[in-house]
Amino acid sequence: MSEAILEGMSEAILEGMSEAILEGMSEAILEGMSEAILEGVSEAILEGVSEAVLAAEEICHTYPGGVLALAGLSLTVPRGCRLAVLGANGCGKTTLFLHLNGSLQPGRGRIVVGGVPAAYDRAALTAWRGRVGLVLQDPDDQLFAATVAEDVSFGPLNLGLSVAEVRARVAEALAMVGIEALAARPTHMLSYGQKRRVTLAGVLAMRPEVILLDEPTAGLDAQGAELLLASLEALNAGGTTLVFSTHDIDFAYGWADRVAVLAGGRCLREGPPGEVLANSGLLAQAGLRRPLMVEIAEAAGLPHGGRDEILAGLADRARR
Amino acid sequence: MLATDRHAWTNRWRFIHPGEKALFVVGLLAADFALPAASVAHQVFAAAFLATVIGAKVPARAFWGVMVVPAGFLLAGLPALAVSVQLEGAGPLLSLSPEGLALAVAVQLRSLAAVACLAFLILTTPIPDLLALARRLGMPPALVELAYLMHRLVFVVLERASAARQAQEARLGYRNFKTSIRSLGLLVGGLFLRSLDRGRRLDTGLAARGYQGDLRVLSAEPELSVKRLALAVLMTVVVVASALVWP
Numbered sequence: 018m019s020e021a022i023l024e025g026m027s028e029a030i031l032e033g034m035s036e037a038i039l040e041g042m043s044e045a046i047l048e049g050m051s052e053a054i055l056e057g058v059s060e061a062i063l064e065g066v067s068e069a070v071l072a073a074e075e076i077c078h079t080y081p082g083g084v085l086a087l088a089g090l091s092l093t094v095p096r097g098c099r100l101a102v103l104g105a106n107g108c109g110k111t112t113l114f115l116h117l118n119g120s121l122q123p124g125r126g127r128i129v130v131g132g133v134p135a136a137y138d139r140a141a142l143t144a145w146r147g148r149v150g151l152v153l154q155d156p157d158d159q160l161f162a163a164t165v166a167e168d169v170s171f172g173p174l175n176l177g178l179s180v181a182e183v184r185a186r187v188a189e190a191l192a193m194v195g196i197e198a199l200a201a202r203p204t205h206m207l208s209y210g211q212k213r214r215v216t217l218a219g220v221l222a223m224r225p226e227v228i229l230l231d232e233p234t235a236g237l238d239a240q241g242a243e244l245l246l247a248s249l250e251a252l253n254a255g256g257t258t259l260v261f262s263t264h265d266i267d268f269a270y271g272w273a274d275r276v277a278v279l280a281g282g283r284c285l286r287e288g289p290p291g292e293v294l295a296n297s298g299l300l301a302q303a304g305l306r307r308p309l310m311v312e313i314a315e316a317a318g319l320p321h322g323g324r325d326e327i328l329a330g331l332a333d334r335a336r337r
Numbered sequence: 338m339l340a341t342d343r344h345a346w347t348n349r350w351r352f353i354h355p356g357e358k359a360l361f362v363v364g365l366l367a368a369d370f371a372l373p374a375a376s377v378a379h380q381v382f383a384a385a386f387l388a389t390v391i392g393a394k395v396p397a398r399a400f401w402g403v404m405v406v407p408a409g410f411l412l413a414g415l416p417a418l419a420v421s422v423q424l425e426g427a428g429p430l431l432s433l434s435p436e437g438l439a440l441a442v443a444v445q446l447r448s449l450a451a452v453a454c455l456a457f458l459i460l461t462t463p464i465p466d467l468l469a470l471a472r473r474l475g476m477p478p479a480l481v482e483l484a485y486l487m488h489r490l491v492f493v494v495l496e497r498a499s500a501a502r503q504a505q506e507a508r509l510g511y512r513n514f515k516t517s518i519r520s521l522g523l524l525v526g527g528l529f530l531r532s533l534d535r536g537r538r539l540d541t542g543l544a545a546r547g548y549q550g551d552l553r554v555l556s557a558e559p560e561l562s563v564k565r566l567a568l569a570v571l572m573t574v575v576v577v578a579s580a581l582v583w584p
Contacts, residue, residue, distance in 0.1 A: 139549065153542050159542035161552070162489070163489070175549065200557075201557060203342075205489070205496075
């Protein structure tokens with residue numbers, strides 16, 4: 018009797034154990050697998066194999082009067098990046114942006130939007146401008162409506178959205194740049210910084226995948242620039258790709274995750290800031306100076322890396 | 338003009354439906370033209386003035402500021418109205434009759450009252466609101482858009498003009514009569530070119546936001562209040578009644 022009982026018990030125990038083990042194992046396997054899959058996917062996204070949201074391929078542009086603004090420029094914009102376009106005055110930054118938005122058509126070469134070569138008919142341009150927003154440097158080139166809310170409503174209405182949807186988007190865009198209180202104000206009674214934020218809201222209300230910003234911080238005081246950058250950071254965290262031109266190499270070094278250096282209507286290099294902006298020869302060729310951080314790193318004898326690496330290195334040095 | 342615009346955007350009645358203000362003005366104008374000027378013009382003028390200064394809380398100075406130029410033109414026209422010319426008989430004959438003078442004064446009063454009504458309207462209602470009303474009332478959209486853009490560009494050009502003038506002044510461009518004439522010529526010529534350039538750039542800026550030849554914006558529409566419409570009509574009735582009672 019007792020034997021029988023023992024046998025039964027041990028069987029039961031073994032069964033239970035193996036079941037538990039199997040379950041545990043399968044869970045572990047599944048978890049491991051899914052992790053591996055996720056990693057693979059995210060890596061693919063990060064590498065941007067097919068994820069160029071916007072690209073210029075060997076584009077040339079000559080302005081009337083024979084000024085060659087772009088001379089075979091190629092540039093790829095990875096999705097979700099913060100790409101800084103750097104270069105001296107007259108290197109073709111603004112012209113490039115006008116091409117990336119379809120406002121200008123290249124004489125040679127082509128623009129590729131989301132993997133598809135761009136077309137310039139009315140319907141294609143409408144769709145393109147819905148996906149790629151452009152914020153010009155001078156807000157008076159973009160603001161035309163009488164009040165702030167009216168101006169912001171212009172873009173979404175052009176997308177053919179319903180009135181209710183447009184109203185919601187206007188409110189959302191104004192909140193995103195922190196100017197809800199200005200909604201009923203006339204555009205010609207705003208300060209320069211306020212105008213800049215209204216132009217950004219006007220583009221945000223169209224919910225583009227990519228925003229092109231021509232000199233976003235130029236002419237803004239430190240606080241105004243900070244407010245603008247906070248809005249942009251929130252957007253970027255939400256997946257919007259940002260491409261901005263700037264002369265401020267320290268700002269590009271600290272804020273961008275990719276930089277492109279332009280000179281003479283071409284893109285000399287595109288890559289992570291720590292790598293591209295440590296290259297003195299390249300920067301000299303483009304008429305730029307090196308970022309302060311890189312010079313500090315060099316003076317301190319630290320390796321050139323990203324801003325965070327240099328800061329960590331300096332902190333480490335100070336502790337020792 | 339800048340002061341007028343500022344009051345239009347900031348007065349107490351800014352968010353009252355432009356149709357209500359327009360009805361008030363139309364009622365006053367109708368009374369002004371329908372009744373004998375000597376009896377009604379004062380009341381119409383007073384109503385427009387009080388509505389501007391007490392109702393919309395626009396400073397009285399701004400009201401007089403708007404009135405002064407048209408009043409000057411009216412005064413300049415007074416002699417021409419008062420004096421009558423006789424061409425028959427022995428040569429041209431100028432004469433000043435009591436009837437002629439009375440007629441001239443009546444026309445002046447009527448016109449001043451009408452100008453006061455318009456002063457009320459432009460001091461309390463921004464131009465774009467009036468344009469939106471005009472569109473509602475059947476003005477062709479293309480004309481409305483043109484006026485809308487002109488209104489916007491006027492301010493951009495004015496800003497440029499004053500900046501350019503300051504820059505010229507800083508370099509002694511207005512030292513004497515000769516340099517002033519030269520500077521002003523350069524300023525006007527430069528402004529013309531700049532305005533063309535500005536228009537072209539605005540076109541690019543708008544195209545980047547999907548402009549396809551149709552400037553549509555979503556205006557905040559104030560509620561049309563039946564109570565206020567009735568009040569506007571009542572004001573006209575009061576003006577007419579007072580004109581009839583105290584001619």
